[in-house]
Amino acid sequence: MSNGRNGGEQTFPEEQICTALAQGTMPTDAKGLVGRRCPRRECGKYFKLKPGTGLKGDVPCHCPYCGFRGDSDNFWTHDQKEYVKAVAMNHASQELHKMLKRCEFDYKPSGGFGISVSMEVTGSPQRFHHRYRERELETDVVCDRCTLVYAIYGAFAFCPDCALHNSLTILRKNLEIAEKLLSLAATQEREVAEHLVGDALENIVSAFDGFGREICRVAAPRATSPSAAEDVRFQSLVGARRRLLKLFGFDLMLFVSNPDWDFACRCFQKRHLLAHKMGVIDEEYVQATKDPAAVVGRKVQIRPEEAKRLTDVISQLGEKLAAHLIPPPPATSPRS
Ligand SMILES: [Zn+2]
Ligand SMILES: [Zn+2]
Secondary structure (H helix, E strand, C coil): CCCEEECCEEECCHHHHHHHHHCCCCCCCCCCCEEEECCCCCCCCEEEECCCCCCCCCCCEECCCCCCEECHHHHCCHHHHHHHHHHHHHHHHHHHHHHHHHCCEEECCCCCCCCCEEECCCCCCCCCCCCCCCCCCCEEEECCCCCCEEEECCCCCECCCCCCECHHHHHHHHHHHHHHHHHHHCCCCHHHHHHHHHHHHHHHHHHHHHHHHHHHHHHHHHCCCHHHHCCCCCCCHHHHHHHHHHHHCCCHHHHCCHHHHHHHHHHHHHHHHHHHCCCECCHHHHHHHCCCCCCCCCECCCCHHHHHHHHHHHHHHHHHHHHHHCCCCCCCCCCC
C-alpha cells in the first residue's frame, strides 16, 4: 500500500481506505505499521503494530504498556476514527449527488402557452477531509512467541497479540551487543581492548539491572510490599537477592550453581569499581569478593573470557527470574 505525501503530512487516497475498510484493515505508515491507542482511561497510550504479522484471526488486543485486554475494535486512534468518518461522509455525499443527478428532468412547453419545467443538478459532491500521520515511536519489537511486529515508546512492553512480556528479549538483545563489543575488543590494541571489555561488563550489568527492575515492577502486585517491589535494584546481586527473598519469597542464588553465583557477584563488584572508582581496587572490593588476585590500589583486571562467561550466567539467571516472576500468559486463540 503506497502512501501519498502532502506538505510533510502523510495522507491516504480514499480508494485505499475504502478497500482497507472493506477488508477490515486501516492504511499503514511507511514501514507497514498501523497506529493503536489503549482505550483504558488511565492509560490511553499510543503504539503501532504490523497487520499480517502475529496471531491469525480475530484475537483480542493487549495494551503493551498496561496490559489491558479488549476487543481490537476499541483500540482505534482518534485520528483514525475521524478519517473513517470523513471517508463515510464523502461516500454519502457522492451517493446523494448521484441520486439527485438521476432525478434531473426537462419538460419542454407544448402548444403556444406551454410552460417549460426542468431541474438540473450542478456542482460536485461535497468533499470532507481529514489527514493524519502515524507518530514516530522509540523501539521496534518482534515478539519471540507470535512474531508480531510492533512499536512502542520506551523499551519494555507486553505483546499486543499474545501478551508475552518482552523483558527477556530486550535482555538477550543487550547481551548480544556486549558479545559484539568483546569480538571487537579481540581486534584492537591493548588499551582500546581494555576499554571495550570494561564497556561490555558495564553493559551486561546495566542490562540486567533494567531487566530486573522491569519484571519486579510488573510482578509488584504479588509482592509483600508492591511499592518496595517497584524499587528493587540489580546492580548488586547480593542486595537484589536479599530484597527478592523478602518481597517474593524466593532465593535468586539458587537459579545458578554456587561457583557461577560467586563469579557473577565478583563481576558485578568489578563493574562497581569501574563505574565509581576509576577501576582501582579498594578495601570494600577485597572484603566483598575475597578475590585472591586483588591488590588494593591496583587496577582491577577484567579478562574478555570473564565478560563472556558473565553473559552466559546472566542469560541463565534472567530466564529463570522471568519464568518465576512473570510466567508467559496462556496462548491466545482466535475467537470462533
Ligand atoms: Zn494501556
Ligand atoms: Zn506475541
